[in-house]
Amino acid sequence: MLKCSHILCKVDDIRAAVGDYSSLGFSVEWGSAPERAHNALIWFDDGPFIELFQLPSRFALLRWPFATIFGTAAGERLARWARPGEGWRDLAVETEDTELAGVRAALRRKNVRVSRVMKGKRVRPDGGTVRYQFLASSPAELPFVVSAYDPPQRPERVVHPNGARGVARVRMGVSAADRASFDALVGEGRWLSAEPAATTGVLGVELHGLAADLDPRRLHGAVLTRGPVNDLGTVDDLGRRTR
CATH class of the missing domain: 3.10.180.10 (2,3-Dihydroxybiphenyl 1,2-Dioxygenase, domain 1)
Structure with a gap:
């Protein structure tokens, strides 16, 4: 929904x-x-x-x-x-x-x-x-x-110098006590990956397209990493596509 x-x-x-x-x-x-x-x-x-x-x-x-x-x-x-x-x-x-x-x-x-x-x-x-x-x-x-923003806010074109093209996956920890309500809200969804956890909350976010790992000292506590390029491959440690 x-x-x-x-x-x-x-x-x-x-x-x-x-x-x-x-x-x-x-x-x-x-x-x-x-x-x-x-x-x-x-x-x-x-x-x-x-x-x-x-x-x-x-x-x-x-x-x-x-x-x-x-x-x-x-x-x-x-x-x-x-x-x-x-x-x-x-x-x-x-x-x-x-x-x-x-x-x-x-x-x-x-x-x-x-x-x-x-x-x-x-x-x-x-x-x-x-x-x-x-x-x-x-x-x-x-x-x-x-709700949807009124008026819509997404820019027509977004370019990030680091190569990021979009969210590949949001790793979401979900406790057993919250699972029924979580599923009623969204379930897995296209971008969400629910994992059993002691407490509910965002565990990490993976991005498509990053050319290199991000310096965690500048992320202000966020866990933000490279994710798969697409369904044909993933990104290795040098930013190259692998099978």
Whole structure:
């Protein structure tokens, strides 16, 4: 029903993170005007994108007001996002619709605990306004749901100097307790590979096309590695296609 939208990496300093990912050969797009942006996006021509975001730990204090307005699942999600530390923090799954009321009703029929639908917007660096909806699932380790962006945001053409062409696989650890809800949300999906784990969360992301391994010291906690080129071969240690 839902497909992988994007993978979120929490960073302590968004400007330092954008600088590091740019130095690693990614084309990074600010989420809003750079002087006030708290997030940045790494797009690909197709499939999931990567979002870098910064959120001070003091935002965890808003958990209970947020829960009162939007539901317990929303408060849990905000607290998870605000938790200290860098690295993969969440996974979003999406629908092609710009409204989430129908998705919410369908998930509730499958006994997935979700928040009320929340409406968001951001102003892009070019001044255009982007609107979207999202809802949080519970427990907060499960993916959350986003609507289609209005207007659509994916660039017509994306080129990364390091050769990255797209997400090959998102390795997602899923606990036994969360498996039924996870399957109701997305299951395996085209880009997701679910693995048994003690706790639910993103384990790593593999990319198509990377010419070389990435320096982990500049990834701000994210596990980001080379994946298969296509179904005909994989990339060896020298970036060559192998059978």
